Structure formats: C-alpha cells, structure tokens
Amino acid sequence: MAKLNFGGVEENVVTREEFPLAKAQQVLKNEVVAVIGYGVQGPGQALNQKDNGINVIVGQRKNSKTWDKAVKDGFVPGETLFEIEEALQRGTIICYLLSDAAQIQLWPTVKKHLTAGKALYFSHGFGITFNEQTGIVPPKDVDVFLVAPKGSGTSLRRMFLQGRGLNSSYAIFQDATGKAKERVVALGIAVGSGYLFETDFKKEVYSDLTGERGTLMGAIQGIFAAQYQVLRSKGHTPSEAFNETVEELTQSLMPLVAENGMDWMYANCSTTAQRGALDWWKKFRDATLPVFNDLYESVATGKESQRSIDSNSQVDYREKLEAELKELRESEMWQAGKTVRSLRPENQKPAEVVA
Ligand SMILES: NC(=O)C1=CN([C@@H]2O[C@H](COP(=O)(O)OP(=O)(O)OC[C@H]3O[C@@H](n4cnc5c(N)ncnc54)[C@H](O)[C@@H]3O)[C@@H](O)[C@H]2O)C=CC1
Numbered sequence: 001m002a003k004l005n006f007g008g009v010e011e012n013v014v015t016r017e018e019f020p021l022a023k024a025q026q027v028l029k030n031e032v033v034a035v036i037g038y039g040v041q042g043p044g045q046a047l048n049q050k051d052n053g054i055n056v057i058v059g060q061r062k063n064s065k066t067w068d069k070a071v072k073d074g075f076v077p078g079e080t081l082f083e084i085e086e087a088l089q090r091g092t093i094i095c096y097l098l099s100d101a102a103q104i105q106l107w108p109t110v111k112k113h114l115t116a117g118k119a120l121y122f123s124h125g126f127g128i129t130f131n132e133q134t135g136i137v138p139p140k141d142v143d144v145f146l147v148a149p150k151g152s153g154t155s156l157r158r159m160f161l162q163g164r165g166l167n168s169s170y171a172i173f174q175d176a177t178g179k180a181k182e183r184v185v186a187l188g189i190a191v192g193s194g195y196l197f198e199t200d201f202k203k204e205v206y207s208d209l210t211g212e213r214g215t216l217m218g219a220i221q222g223i224f225a226a227q228y229q230v231l232r233s234k235g236h237t238p239s240e241a242f243n244e245t246v247e248e249l250t251q252s253l254m255p256l257v258a259e260n261g262m263d264w265m266y267a268n269c270s271t272t273a274q275r276g277a278l279d280w281w282k283k284f285r286d287a288t289l290p291v292f293n294d295l296y297e298s299v300a301t302g303k304e305s306q307r308s309i310d311s312n313s314q315v316d317y318r319e320k321l322e323a324e325l326k327e328l329r330e331s332e333m334w335q336a337g338k339t340v341r342s343l344r345p346e347n348q349k350p351a352e353v354v355a
C-alpha cells in the first residue's frame with residue numbers, strides 16, 4: 001500500500017506496481033467469480049476478468065437481450081454462462097451487479113447461496129449502507145466488500161482495451177475469512193482498475209450519489225440550462241448560445257482541465273477571460289453552496305436512495321424515464337447541440353441543413 005499526498009493530505013492507495021496482475025491471479029486461482037447481471041458494469045468487469053485469466057462466470061436471465069449479448073461476448077452457456085441461481089451456487093465470489101433496485105428483489109435468492117467463506121462483492125455502497133430500505137443484510141460468515149469503478153462500465157472496458165485503467169474505490173464491510181483485503185484488491189486489479197483508493201461503504205455511496213446529482217450530471221445540466229436561457233432571452237442565436245455554453249467547454253476547455261488542471265486551463269485563455277473567471281467563480285460557488293448542502297443532506301438522510309428505490313420499482317418507470325430523457329433531448333439547447341455536433345469537421349455533413 002502506498003501512502004500518497006493529495007493536496008497535503010496523506011491517503012492509502014493500492015498501485016498495480018505493488019499488486020501486479022500475477023499476484024491477483026494467484027490470490028484468485030481457486031475462486032469462481034460469478035458476475036450476476038450483464039447490464040453496464042457486468043460486461044466491463046466480466047470481460048476484463050476473463051481477459052485477465054480469472055475464472056469468471058456470468059449469471060443472467062435466459063431469454064433476455066443481455067443473455068444473448070453475453071454469448072456474443074464469448075461466454076458459453078453451460079460452461080461460463082448460467083441462469084442466475086446456478087451461477088450463485090457455483091460462485092465463491094458473488095459480484096452483485098444488478099441495478100441497485102433489482103438487487104433488493106433478488107436478495108432473498110442471493111442470500112440463500114451465500115454459504116460460509118464465500119464473498120459478496122458490490123460496485124456501490126448503496127445496498128449495504130441503506131439496508132433499512134433495501135433489506136440487504138448479509139450473513140456474518142461471508143466477506144463483504146466493494147470495488148466501485150469511478151466511471152461507466154463502458155469506459156472500464158474501453159480503457160482496459162487501450163491498456164489503461166480506470167481508477168476505483170474499494171472498501172471492506174465485513175472480513176469473515178481474514179482474506180477480505182487480498183480478495184478485494186485482487187478483484188480490483190482483475191476488473192481493470194488503475195489505482196485503488198481506500199474508502200468505506202457509506203463514504204462511497206454518499207460521495208457517488210452527491211457527485212452524480214451534482215457537478216457530474218445534475219448541476220452541470222442546471223448551469224448549462226441557466227446560462228443558455230439567459231443568452232437566448234437576450235437575443236443570442238441558439239448556435240451562439242450553445243457554442244458558448246457547451247461546445248467550447250467539452251471540445252476545447254475541459255480537455256485542458258483533464259490534462260493539467262483548472263489553473264492551467266485558465267492560463268491558456270486570454271487575460272480578459274482569466275480576469276472575469278477569477279472574479280466570478282466564487283460568486284457561483286457561494287450561490288450553489290446551499291444547494292450542495294441540501295443535496296448532501298438529502299443523500300445522508302436516505303431521501304435520495306428511497307426516491308431511487310421507489311421510482312425504479314414502478315412498473316411503468318422505464319416509460320416515464322424515457323419521457324423525461326426525451327424532454328431533455330428535444331429541448332432547444334440539446335437540439336441546437338445536435339446540429340452543432342454535426343458541424344464538427346470530423347462529423348462531415350451537417351445533419352440538418354435548412355434550405
Ligand atoms: N452504470 C455504471 O457504469 C456504474 C454502475 N455502478 C454500480 O454497479 C451496479 C450495477 O449497475 P449497472 O451495471 O448500471 O446495472 P444495470 O441497470 O445495467 O442492470 C444490470 C443487470 O440487471 C439485470 N436486471 C434488472 N432487473 C432485474 C431483475 N429484477 N432480476 C434479474 N436481473 C435483473 C439486467 O438485465 C442487467 O443485466 C450498481 O450497483 C451500480 O450502482 C457503479 C459504477 C458505475
């Protein structure tokens with residue numbers, strides 16, 4: 001374990017240098033890793049483990065699209081692809097990668113197969129932290145831990161294929177065998193993580209739910225919408241409003257932030273932009289701080305998890321969700337974005353040229 005300095009604070013990080021793949025293979029050599037669910041994280045984690053030489057099987061409902069996808073991806077029915085219950089029975093490590101809501105439904109079945117010494121693996125702290133809402137309380141004689149890749153399962157797979165690795169958090173909730181630490185770190189490496197950051201279940205889920213509702217998804221859409229609305233109401237065209245709100249950010253400025261930080265992006269903009277951005281960022285911070293405090297409170301009191309569970313358990317939720325996504329997609333801002341994207345030189349012909 002390396003102690004690294006993060007802005008003056010020391011934290012424990014596991015690196016691939018100290019825990020190479022060969023060590024992970026060694027730790028997992030007598031395990032059967034059963035990946036339950038083949039949605040977004042399932043394929044990424046299962047395929048990376050397969051390519052890393054881990055004994056991995058997939059558990060998925062037969063006659064489903066994702067069963068067919070698993071077959072297409074190289075999992076063989078009866079050998080490495082099974083109905084969920086059979087995979088649960090065969091697995092010594094159960095990677096519980098159903099959606100958080102579906103985990104509640106299937107829990108009684110999973111619990112039945114968690115015999116002494118097995119391990120229960122999550123990619124989120126949700127089910128355990130909010131166990132009063134989810135009912136997920138594992139037996140005492142199994143290991144319980146998580147590896148949460150900090151990004152989409154799609155990126156996890158893509159980055160693995162490029163020889164890179166996505167950073168993940170890991171946490172141990174229960175160490176029944178005395179081997180939870182080596183098991184979880186080995187799995188973290190096997191699923192394709194770059195670095196593994198130590199956390200606990202509660203911190204993982206609180207930060208994850210805050211982040212996706214906040215700057216990663218919710219807040220950014222909110223800020224985009226507000227600026228776009230002001231520009232449009234002051235007579236700017238949709239293309240101008242979109243370019244100055246989204247396109248320039250994603251295409252030009254955020255890649256600079258990703259590469260070398262915000263100060264470096266600022267330093268590469270005009271002195272005019274720098275002056276204004278330095279003056280205004282604190283106003284935006286102060287204006288949004290109360291909202292972020294409300295958000296964290298809503299996560300910590302279990303309101304957000306309850307809302308997610310309640311929504312996801314409605315039979316017509318998929319349709320309702322699609323209607324909300326459609327509203328976003330069909331908003332003027334994102335429709336303008338569609339045309340702006342089509343004008344990127346690499347996207348050749350404009351999608352819609354008005355005669
Ligand atoms: N989507 C992502 O990239 C990320 C997800 N996670 C976590 O990973 C876990 C898995 O999430 P996703 O891959 O997004 O899940 P998902 O929403 O893609 O669903 C996974 C699987 O659950 C199956 N499923 C749904 N309802 C079912 C039911 N009632 N019975 C049996 N199977 C059912 C689906 O067929 C699918 O194969 C969650 O804990 C999530 O929070 C963590 C980081 C990122």
Ligand SMILES: CC(=O)[C@](C)(O)C(=O)O
Pocket residue numbers: 149150151152153208212216
């Ligand atoms: C991709 C990820 O880590 C998220 C945004 O938290 C999620 O999909 O839940």
Ligand SMILES: [Mg+2]
Pocket residue numbers: 208209212
């Ligand atoms: Mg999340």
Ligand SMILES: [Mg+2]
Pocket residue numbers: 149150151208212
């Ligand atoms: Mg996340």
